[in-house]
Amino acid sequence: MALNPSVQHFQTLITSFHPVVVIDTVEEERVQGLISAACADMQMTVFEWSIAQGLMRSPDSPDHRWQNEYSPPSAKRGQALPQTTEPLDMLRHIQDLSFKAIYWLKDFAPHLKDPVVARQFREVADQFSRNRSSLVISGTGHSLPPEIAHDVVYFDIKLPQPEELYGAVADVVRSLKGRVKVELSPEDIHTLVKALQGMTLSQTRKVVAYAALHDGKLNTDDVNRVLERKARVIHEEGLLDYFPSETNLAELGGFEGLKRWLGYAKVGFTPQARRYNLPAPKGILIVGIQGCGKSLAAKTIARQWNLPLLKLDAGRLYDKYIGESDKNFRRAVTMAETMSPCILWMDEIEKSMGQTSGEGDGGLSRRLFGYFLTWLQEKSQEIFVVATANDLSAIPPELLRKGRFDEIFFVDLPEADERHDILNIHLSRRQQGIDAFDLDELVIASEGFSGAEIEQAVITAHYRALYENRSANTTLLLEEIKRTVPLSVTRREDIQQLRAMARERFVTAR
Ligand SMILES: Nc1ncnc2c1ncn2[C@@H]1O[C@H](COP(=O)(O)OP(=O)(O)O)[C@@H](O)[C@H]1O
Ligand SMILES: [Mg+2]
Structure with a gap:
């Protein structure tokens, strides 16, 4: 052997x-x-x-x-x-x-x-x-x-390989012989083992035994149980948050440019692309105004591509032991590798790899940043990185250089047609039907609002309607919108500065 x-x-x-x-x-x-x-x-x-x-x-x-x-x-x-x-x-x-x-x-x-x-x-x-x-x-x-x-x-002991996980599942089944019915085809077993990837052997045994004993059966339903459990296990490890593709319901209004790009890029993951010697897409950076849907876009990509999403918790990278941050990053990346193809989401990347964080800590984040750049350049696994950033001035310029990411998108405040979509999404979600709302009027009234601010106005209007025991309507929502002072007013200068820097350098997300 x-x-x-x-x-x-x-x-x-x-x-x-x-x-x-x-x-x-x-x-x-x-x-x-x-x-x-x-x-x-x-x-x-x-x-x-x-x-x-x-x-x-x-x-x-x-x-x-x-x-x-x-x-x-x-x-x-x-x-x-x-x-x-x-x-x-x-x-x-x-x-x-x-x-x-x-x-x-x-x-x-x-x-x-x-x-x-x-x-x-x-x-x-x-x-x-x-x-x-x-x-x-x-x-x-x-x-x-x-x-x-x-x-x-x-x-470095690697996380268990599929054969080892398979062995662990077989062990559990053997030890529970007579007590549980196994209703899994060879393909189902393959799916189960895939769902187990990223867990240790002892975690695997516990999860599988639990899933089997819970209802006396080991069948395809247990795959979801395993995925749920894995989400919790990964979360407890502390470095990554895991959103299985099955539970991701993100809905993003606007962002047509980004959505179009994702359509093309998806081709990059196919065997045909390999045949033409095309590399798989590496990742994108989404820069822009707070509350305009960057984080939501990361979730949407995972949903659109039907891939698991792993969010890196930047704060936890900086473990209390100095010098551990690059090791932690390596651990997180190793975990992501066992789960590839997947999306690795680095939210607000300026906070973990930023320039400001590099000074007070003896070059710790510089080193981490160097490690990250190398990894990004050389990674072969099918891990697509989605990084987001609010503060462009805190991002090391090396990261913005051509070739690091496949594309850098700039997200501005939503325009009229996008606000229309966003209102539509958030009003429909409240299950009252949107007929009671004059969308055109609301679109005009919400000029200068971010998606998050629109969502908040919708929520508050519905609270009020519930409290006053009536149904929400245009008038109520218009009142909420008028009451809100959006960031585009309170932080006008910051936003203008970001726009000036980003607009000519990056592709717009819409
Ligand atoms: N384009 C959009 N479509 C739908 N909802 C949006 C959009 N932009 C923002 N939102 C709403 O605002 C919330 C906050 O947006 P988020 O993605 O966290 O913004 P950012 O990461 O850019 O600061 C989202 O969870 C969503 O409910
Ligand atoms: Mg965000």
């Missing part, structure tokens, strides 16, 4: 004299899988250690070598060696062992804060760099002392 590329990569690290490999994950089960797959093939013994259990030979560690070279009476597989729970004792113990092995130390990083443990660790690492044994540290939030960080190589 061909080895999984991650296993191969891990083996290469071990055989190329890397004495310390750090794996940042809580999924010990997958570390276990990785180490056993790698070691079975390399004929290496595996030990594992935790502060609770001490050091023991892994239950599934291969047999060879063991009997010939080292066999203390108490060292049965899966049984801890005496006096090895303390980190220092354990390190001294393994320093005395003289053969090639992998020592998997669970949640070890915090113990390295002790200078004696750190020193002993260095000595072991130094010895291992000669005899080809390796220490593998797993856990999260590693901040290693600099003298140790020097010897360390990081290994």
Whole structure:
């Protein structure tokens, strides 16, 4: 059987004299899988250690070598060696062992804060760099002392691949045998596994078991249940918000230019386009006045293309640990990659990659920005980026250069025909029928209003109608509109400045 590329990569690290490999994950089960797959093939013994259990030979560690070279009476597989729970004792113990092995130390990083443990660790690492044994540290939030960080190589454990997810589903089905009926065709299973992508194995097992036990059946209805659960899991991770295409009902008035462009660009995702050596579209930037539908446009694109939408939470990128932001970004992007084709939505991009955020934080956001640019340039996966921005002056000019995005759109205040559409959308949504409204009059009255302001006036007028126990009508809505002072009045100068900058440089969204 061909080895999984991650296993191969891990083996290469071990055989190329890397004495310390750090794996940042809580999924010990997958570390276990990785180490056993790698070691079975390399004929290496595996030990594992935790502060609770001490050091023991892994239950599934291969047999060879063991009997010939080292066999203390108490060292049965899966049984801890005496006096090895303390980190220092354990390190001294393994320093005395003289053969090639992998020592998997669970949640070890915090113990390295002790200078004696750190020193002993260095000595072991130094010895291992000669005899080809390796220490593998797993856990999260590693901040290693600099003298140790020097010897360390990081290994990224990828999210589970479709085959692994398939295996997890099969495990669950087997363990629930007799208790649930499986009503899935091979295509359904494919859809289910696709819906599971982006989750860890243990999350997958829980979701599938829940979905099956809930009604005693595992069928196509469960795909939606899985999608809902995934939305929650991704949200809890904290970096991305997930909007499944099934639940996206965004409706955007106007934006004809953008909608037309999306029509063309969609062709870029087809096999025909590949045949002509055309690249898949990379993404767009939508710049414009607040409340005019930029965020809504991002949702609409996902809806129109029927793709899942992942929104990047820019604030959360800046984790409390300095220097983690690019790692967080990488994690978010990795998640998006497992879910491709998808839309990655970076709302108000000036807040995460902006110039103003770059000064006070020691170049943190500069670095993140650099990483983002490279990723945008080189990404091969079918991830379409939709970035939005309100404040053009805060965006680094590199981002506006030709070729970064496929297109940059400018969104101005809606014109008469667009206000007509927007009124139509928001009045129809209130389920009173729009016959009671004189749209032409309302369109004239709402000149200078953004979509958000129009929506707000519609809502307030309906509140009032409900309160006064009558139906909403043109008069009521006109009163609300007259009462509103739109941004185009209160922030006239800002808007004019944005217009002047954007109009001649970018394509208009309408
Ligand atoms: N063109 C539009 N069509 C329909 N609704 C709109 C439009 N523009 C704005 N809205 C309404 O205003 C709300 C806020 O718009 P949003 O997309 O958040 O604006 P922006 O991101 O440009 O600040 C939307 O959720 C929507 O209800
Ligand atoms: Mg917005």
